[in-house]
Amino acid sequence: xxxxxxxxxxxxxxxxxxxxxxxxxxxxxxxxxxxxxxxxxxxxxxxxxxxxxxxxxxxxxxxxxxxxxxxxxxxxxxxxxxxxxxxxxxxxxxxxxxxxxxxxxxxxxxxxxxxxxxxxxxxxxxxxxxxxxxxxxxxxxxxxxxxxxxxxxxxxxxxxxxxxxxxxxxxxxxxxxxxxxxxxxxxxxxxxxxxxxxxxxxxxxxxxxxxxxxxxxxxxxxxxxxxxxxxxxxxxxxxxxxxxxxxxxxxxxxxxxxxxxxxxxxxxxxxxxxxxxxxxxxxxxxxxxxxxxxxxxxxxxxxxxxxxxxxxxxxxxxxxxxxxxxxxxxxx
Amino acid sequence: xxxxxxxxxxxxxxxxxxxxxxxxxxxxxxxxxxxxxxxxxxxxxxxxxxxxxxxxxxxxxxxxxxxxxxxxxxxxxxxxxxxxxxxxxxxxxxxxxxxxxxxxxxxxxxxxxxxxxxxxxxxxxxxxxxxxxxxxxxxxxxxxxxxxxxxxxxxxxxxxxxxxxxxxxxxxxxxxxxxxxxxxxxxxxxxxxxxxxxxxxxxxxxxxxxxxxxxxxxxxxxxxxxxxxxxxxxxxxxxxxxxxxxxxxxxxxxxxxxxxxxxxxxxxxxxxxxxxxxxxxxxxxxxxxxxxxxxxxxxxxxxxxxxxxxxxxxxxxxxxxxxxxxxxxxxx
Numbered sequence: 001x002x003x004x005x006x007x008x009x010x011x012x013x014x015x016x017x018x019x020x021x022x023x024x025x026x027x028x029x030x031x032x033x034x035x036x037x038x039x040x041x042x043x044x045x046x047x048x049x050x051x052x053x054x055x056x057x058x059x060x061x062x063x064x065x066x067x068x069x070x071x072x073x074x075x076x077x078x079x080x081x082x083x084x085x086x087x088x089x090x091x092x093x094x095x096x097x098x099x100x101x102x103x104x105x106x107x108x109x110x111x112x113x114x115x116x117x118x119x120x121x122x123x124x125x126x127x128x129x130x131x132x133x134x135x136x137x138x139x140x141x142x143x144x145x146x147x148x149x150x151x152x153x154x155x156x157x158x159x160x161x162x163x164x165x166x167x168x169x170x171x172x173x174x175x176x177x178x179x180x181x182x183x184x185x186x187x188x189x190x191x192x193x194x195x196x197x198x199x200x201x202x203x204x205x206x207x208x209x210x211x212x213x214x215x216x217x218x219x220x221x222x223x224x225x226x227x228x229x230x231x232x233x234x235x236x237x238x239x240x241x242x243x244x245x246x247x248x249x250x251x252x253x254x255x256x257x258x259x260x261x262x263x264x265x266x267x268x269x270x271x272x273x274x275x276x277x278x279x280x281x282x283x284x285x286x287x288x289x290x291x292x293x294x295x296x297x298x299x300x301x302x303x304x305x306x307x308x309x310x311x312x313x314x315x316x317x318x319x320x321x322x323x324x325x326x327x328x329x330x331x332x
Numbered sequence: 333x334x335x336x337x338x339x340x341x342x343x344x345x346x347x348x349x350x351x352x353x354x355x356x357x358x359x360x361x362x363x364x365x366x367x368x369x370x371x372x373x374x375x376x377x378x379x380x381x382x383x384x385x386x387x388x389x390x391x392x393x394x395x396x397x398x399x400x401x402x403x404x405x406x407x408x409x410x411x412x413x414x415x416x417x418x419x420x421x422x423x424x425x426x427x428x429x430x431x432x433x434x435x436x437x438x439x440x441x442x443x444x445x446x447x448x449x450x451x452x453x454x455x456x457x458x459x460x461x462x463x464x465x466x467x468x469x470x471x472x473x474x475x476x477x478x479x480x481x482x483x484x485x486x487x488x489x490x491x492x493x494x495x496x497x498x499x500x501x502x503x504x505x506x507x508x509x510x511x512x513x514x515x516x517x518x519x520x521x522x523x524x525x526x527x528x529x530x531x532x533x534x535x536x537x538x539x540x541x542x543x544x545x546x547x548x549x550x551x552x553x554x555x556x557x558x559x560x561x562x563x564x565x566x567x568x569x570x571x572x573x574x575x576x577x578x579x580x581x582x583x584x585x586x587x588x589x590x591x592x593x594x595x596x597x598x599x600x601x602x603x604x605x606x607x608x609x610x611x612x613x614x615x616x617x618x619x620x621x622x623x624x625x626x627x628x629x630x631x632x633x634x635x636x637x638x639x640x641x642x643x644x645x646x647x648x649x650x651x652x653x654x655x656x657x658x659x660x661x662x663x664x
Binding site for chain 1: 376378392393400401402404407408410411414415418423424425426427428435441442444445446465553580583587590609610612613614615616
């Protein structure tokens with residue numbers, strides 16, 4: 001195995017100089033740095049980051065736990081986390097919890113063992129108490145966990161408000177909201193709160209149908225289809241506008257309406273939430289939806305975590321709420 | 333910091349016994365194991381895998397380099413790699429090369445530094461010579477690199493054959509194939525080879541239009557749309573059947589045809605390749621396409637790499653070609 005001594009010999013400098021270049025510490029002239037880097041390349045020397053991590057107590061690894069990395073919204077979020085991490089010399093360890101509490105707990109254990117520098121937590125099955133026990137820096141997506149764990153999310157309250165207002169302004173008189181499961185206190189529940197408040201403010205009759213918590217099936221479109229048929233179809237005739245808590249659901253509702261000859265948007269108006277890649281690619285219909293920008297959310301999650309890691313003393317927990325906007329499509 | 337000595341004290345056993353439990357070496361009675369595990373949990377002790385990796389020379393980390401983790405096909409592939417890795421106690425480091433040779437080279441360097449146990453290489457911009465220099469176990473997706481680097485891919489040759497045959501059997505008399513860039517020798521080029529051979533065998537006039545290599549835009553549907561308009565539209569009237577080398581392209585072609593009042597499938601038949609999540613969710617149209625199963629491909633990539641890592645002496649490079657099938661939709 002090639003060692004730091006071999007690099008020093010090849011470059012014609014001292015071992016200390018090589019060590020300075022590798023660890024980026026102390027003053028090194030440009031020419032000397034080049035000489036050392038050239039020598040490292042010539043004899044194919046890779047500084048052993050495992051050994052360096054032990055010395056420095058930093059691994060430059062970030063754990064990223066998501067419910068399902070295949071879901072278009074999370075796929076986009078992960079990519080943007082990774083791009084930011086790469087620019088700052090971090091790499092990400094990707095974990096799919098599949099919304100199983102046990103798997104999520106296992107991952108946290110594994111990440112602790114691997115001595116990641118911090119965790120971005122986008123999965124939300126474990127009790128908040130479990131996270132509080134973790135001694136690593138954590139940033140959460142879409143969930144308030146504690147005062148010491150900062151969160152990043154889109155402006156769910158405003159998103160719910162503008163979605164509902166848009167339906168009312170488009171002439172709807174009876175509104176339905178299909179929400180995610182409301183029993184875990186996560187930020188997307190604010191979409192339902194905003195929907196109710198806005199309907200009350202405008203004296204519009206409304207109803208909320210809550211999706212049940214479905215394990216292992218997060219990204220399966222088929223499940224949304226079944227849900228619409230079994231839980232929504234019978235009541236649909238009463239409403240002329242529906243705000244769906246995500247785009248996959250909005251699309252499933254649109255397909256159901258089409259199959260059952262319910263004209264969209266004339267008889268039924270539909271608004272989604274996400275504006276994820278599937279929605280952006282989809283040409284027929286172009287969904288009316290609330291855009292939560294996965295690129296900005298990913299960057300904010302990663303930059304918050306890196307700040308916590310690199311400025312342990314000075315960092316004050318700082319939550320980030322990212323703006324949303326209405327994207328007008330053909331379904332309203 | 334809690335140490336192995338504290339665990340031994342808490343459990344009332346020797347340090348050697350705790351070490352045996354942690355490293356899963358030597359005989360340990362069931363009761364003793366339980367006692368040690370309970371003690372570890374009680375005082376929140378995580379064995380330091382970094383230190384253990386140094387001793388054992390295994391990190392249980394796998395590098396996964398893809399062009400773009402947001403692309404629906406790769407998002408699905410990654411998820412399935414991760415699920416298999418988790419079952420075998422490995423974790424994955426995710427890297428997006430964005431089809432930039434420099435970034436890909438950087439990643440390989442970073443992965444060497446982090447002492448990953450092996451690399452799954454799904455990005456294909458670097459020269460094959462660069463990979464041969466890497467001393468780690470590598471498995472490649474869709475590319476033959478060398479005799480010592482096993483590859484996994486779908487049966488591109490058969491895929492191209494059944495796609496073309498299906499168009500001919502559906503009555504097409506003039507066929508077009510839109511291929512990916514053919515200048516890098518990757519396995520998906522066999523789709524174009526099979527297309528040409530099948531057309532010749534059936535004496536059907538044909539043409540191949542090659543997509544140029546487009547950086548940083550791998551997952552952007554917009555680019556496929558522009559490509560169809562600029563490079564394909566003018567010639568389209570000559571053909572009654574098109575085999576597209578991926579689903580995103582097939583969808584862009586369908587949308588173009590619809591906008592220009594070209595009836596699909598009556599006047600123009602379209603076959604894609606992938607059957608990725610976007611295609612599966614899409615209801616209108618249901619694309620006719622060749623399914624390459626991302627779940628099986630992901631598992632095969634990961635299991636091949638784990639075999640190479642865990643049986644360094646005995647492993648003989650073993651390439652895997654996964655079956656494809658025609659999914660009949662509404663575009664033929």
